[in-house]
Amino acid sequence: MPIYMDSHIVPGVEAKHVAKAHKKDLGIQDQFGCRNMTYWVDENRGRVFCLIDAPNEQAVRDMHNHAHGLVPHEIIQVNSKVVEAFLGRISDPETHTVVEGEDPKIFNDPAFRVLLAISIKHKGLLYHELGRERASTLLTLFYSTVKQKIKEFEGNEVQIEGEDIVVSFASVSMGVYCAHAIQAALHIASVPIDLRMGLHAGLPVDNSLSIFGRTVNLARYLCTLEGKERIVMSALVSNLNPTHSNQHPIEGADVRNLSSSEEKILLALADVFEQKGQNPDLGIADITNDLGMSKSRLYRKCKAATGKSINALLREFRLRKSLELLGLKDHNVSQASLEAGFNSPSYFIKCFQQRFGLLPLSYSKTLT
Numbered sequence: 001m002p003i004y005m006d007s008h009i010v011p012g013v014e015a016k017h018v019a020k021a022h023k024k025d026l027g028i029q030d031q032f033g034c035r036n037m038t039y040w041v042d043e044n045r046g047r048v049f050c051l052i053d054a055p056n057e058q059a060v061r062d063m064h065n066h067a068h069g070l071v072p073h074e075i076i077q078v079n080s081k082v083v084e085a086f087l088g089r090i091s092d093p094e095t096h097t098v099v100e101g102e103d104p105k106i107f108n109d110p111a112f113r114v115l116l117a118i119s120i121k122h123k124g125l126l127y128h129e130l131g132r133e134r135a136s137t138l139l140t141l142f143y144s145t146v147k148q149k150i151k152e153f154e155g156n157e158v159q160i161e162g163e164d165i166v167v168s169f170a171s172v173s174m175g176v177y178c179a180h181a182i183q184a185a186l187h188i189a190s191v192p193i194d195l196r197m198g199l200h201a202g203l204p205v206d207n208s209l210s211i212f213g214r215t216v217n218l219a220r221y222l223c224t225l226e227g228k229e230r231i232v233m234s235a236l237v238s239n240l241n242p243t244h245s246n247q248h249p250i251e252g253a254d255v256r257n258l259s260s261s262e263e264k265i266l267l268a269l270a271d272v273f274e275q276k277g278q279n280p281d282l283g284i285a286d287i288t289n290d291l292g293m294s295k296s297r298l299y300r301k302c303k304a305a306t307g308k309s310i311n312a313l314l315r316e317f318r319l320r321k322s323l324e325l326l327g328l329k330d331h332n333v334s335q336a337s338l339e340a341g342f343n344s345p346s347y348f349i350k351c352f353q354q355r356f357g358l359l360p361l362s363y364s365k366t367l368t
Contacts, residue, residue, distance in 0.1 A: 001053050003037070003080050004060050006072035007205035008048040015041050015108040018048050023104040024067040025050075032063040038092045040111035042203075049111045049204055051083060051090060078211050085158040086168045086204065086212055087111055114175035114201040114237060115215050116155070118146060118165040118182065119223035121194040122323045124366040128358055130192060138189050145185045153178035164223075166216055172240045175199055179231050183254060190230060198222025200234040214271060218263075221270040224320065225306055229256035235263040262305040269302070269310075273317045278341040284310055318342060319355050326364045333360045 018041040025036045035053040042048070050072070054060045057075045065071050084090045093107055120126075120142060126135035150157055150167050153174045158166040169175035179197045186195055200222065202215030210216075222232040231254060233241065238257040258266070268291050276282045276290075287310060288295050302310050318341040325336035337348035337360075352360045 001033075001035075001055055002077050003083075004052050004054055004057060004075050005078045005083065005205055005211060006050050006052065006060055006064075006076075007074040007203070008050070008070055009046060009073050010048055010070065011046040013041065013043060013046050013048060015043060015106050019104040019106040021068045021070060022050075025063060028067050029063060031066075032059045034059055034063050037090055040087065040109050040204075041107075042110035042112055043108055045110070045112065045203070047111070047203060051078075074205050074207070076205055076209060076211065082158070082211060083204075085156055086113060088156055088168075088170070111204050112201065113204075113212065113215075114169040114172050114199060115158075115212060115219045116167040116169065116175050116179055117198040117200075117216070117219035117223050118167070119194075119196045119198075119220070120163050121192075122163050122327075124323070124327065124363045125356055125358075126193065127366040128363070138193050141189055142186060142193060142195070146182055149178050149181045149185065153181065164220065166219070168212075172201065172237060175201075176233070176237070176241050183231060195230060196223040196225075197231045198225075198234075199231070199237045201236050201240065214267065217270045217274050218267050221266060221273075222258075224316065225256075227256060227307070229254055231255045233257050235260040258305075261301075265301045265305050269313065273314065277314060277317045278321060278339060280338065280341050280343045282314070282341065287314075314341075315351060316355075319351060322348065322352065322360070323356075323363070326360055327367055333364070336360065 018039065022036065022039055029036050033055045037051040037053060039051065040049045052060050060075055061071055080090050092105070093109060123135070123139065126138070130138070146165060153169070154171070155167040155169050155174065155178055158168050167175075167178070169178070176199065179199060182197065183190065183195070189195070198219040198221065200215050200219040202212060204211045206212065206214045208214045218234065222234070225232055233255060235258045272287055272290050276286070284295060288298050291298060293301075298310055302308060302313060306313060308316070322336050322340040325331045325339050326333070331339070333349065334345045337345045340348070342348035342351070349360055356363065
C-alpha cells in the first residue's frame with residue numbers, strides 16, 4: 001500500500017494529547033485498512049505529522065475522524081526511504097522522554113528541519129574547462145569532503161548524486177557549521193568547481209506534492225544566486241542561527257543572509273519556476289499574475305534580491321535545466337531545448353554558448 005504523511009495544525013498542542021490521539025488511531029486502524037507507523041509533534045509550532053500506511057487518502061481522513069475528530073489539513077504520498085533520510089526514522093523513536101507513564105508512551109519530536117543544498121559546476125563543464133583528469137580529482141575531493149563533514153555535524157544524507165546534494169539537520173547550528181566547514185575545507189578548490197550552498201528550513205508537509213518540497217526548492221535555488229557570497233541563508237535560518245550573533249562569530253564567513261522580503265520573493269519565484277519554468281509559453285504576464293504584482297514591482301523586487309531581471313532569471317533556470325537534460329542518453333539538443341522551456345533550438349544554442357562557453361553538443365560529448 002502507499003504511505004502517506006499528513007499534517008495537523010493544532011495551536012497549543014501538547015505531546016501527551018497527541019500520544020492519546022495516536023493510541024485511538026491504533027485502536028481502530030484495522031477498520032480502515034491503515035497502519036499507523038509513527039508521528040512527529042512540535043509543541044512550539046502547533047503542528048503534528050503522522051506517517052500512515054493506507055489504501056488511499058480518504059482512508060486516512062476517515063480513520064482520524066472516527067478516532068478523535070482531528071482531520072488532517074493536508075496529506076501527501078511519500079517514500080519511506082526519503083522520509084527516513086529527511087527525518088531519521090519511520091517508526092517510533094527507540095529512546096523517548098517519558099513525560100507521564102508508559103501507556104501511551106509520550107515523545108515530543110519536532111519534524112522541523114534545516115536543509116543544506118550544495119551545488120557545484122556541472123561535470124561536463126568542469127571536464128571542458130579543467131580537463132578530465134584534474135576535474136575528476138577535484139570531484140573526488142569534493143564528494144569525500146562533503147561526506148566527512150555531514151557525518152561530523154550529524155547530518156542526514158538525503159541526496160548525494162551528480163552536482164546537487166541535499167542534507168537534513170535537526171539542529172540549525174549544526175547545519176550552519178557544516179556549511180562553513182565544507183567551505184573552509186574546500187577553500188582552494190571552491191573557485192574552479194564553483195561551490196555554492198543554500199540553507200533553508202521548514203516542515204515536511206508544506207503545500208507541495210513532495211516531502212519538504214518547497215523547502216528543498218528554495219534551498220536549491222539559493223545556490224544559483226550570483227555574487228561573492230558562496231553560502232546563502234534564508235531569513236528564517238538567519239533568525240534562528242546562533243552564529244549570526246556577535247557572541248558566536250565564524251571566522252572568514254562568506255555568507256549572505258537574506259532579508260524577509262528577499263526570502264519571500266525568491267520563494268515565490270522558485271515555486272513558479274519549478275512548477276512552470278519548463279513551459280515555453282510561460283511569460284512575464286503569467287508570472288506577475290501568479291505572484292499578484294505588477295510588472296514594474298516584480299522587476300524592482302527581482303533586481304533588489306538577485307541583481308537580475310525576471311527574464312534573465314527565467315533564462316538562467318532553463319539553461320540549468322538543459323544541463324541536466326543534455327546529460328540524459330536519450331536527449332539530443334533539440335529535445336533538451338524544448339523540454340527546458342526554449343521555443344527555438346537555435347536561440348537555445350546561442351544562449352547556451354554565451355552562458356557556458358561551448359555548444360550544447362560539445363557539452364554532451366564531454367559526458368561520454
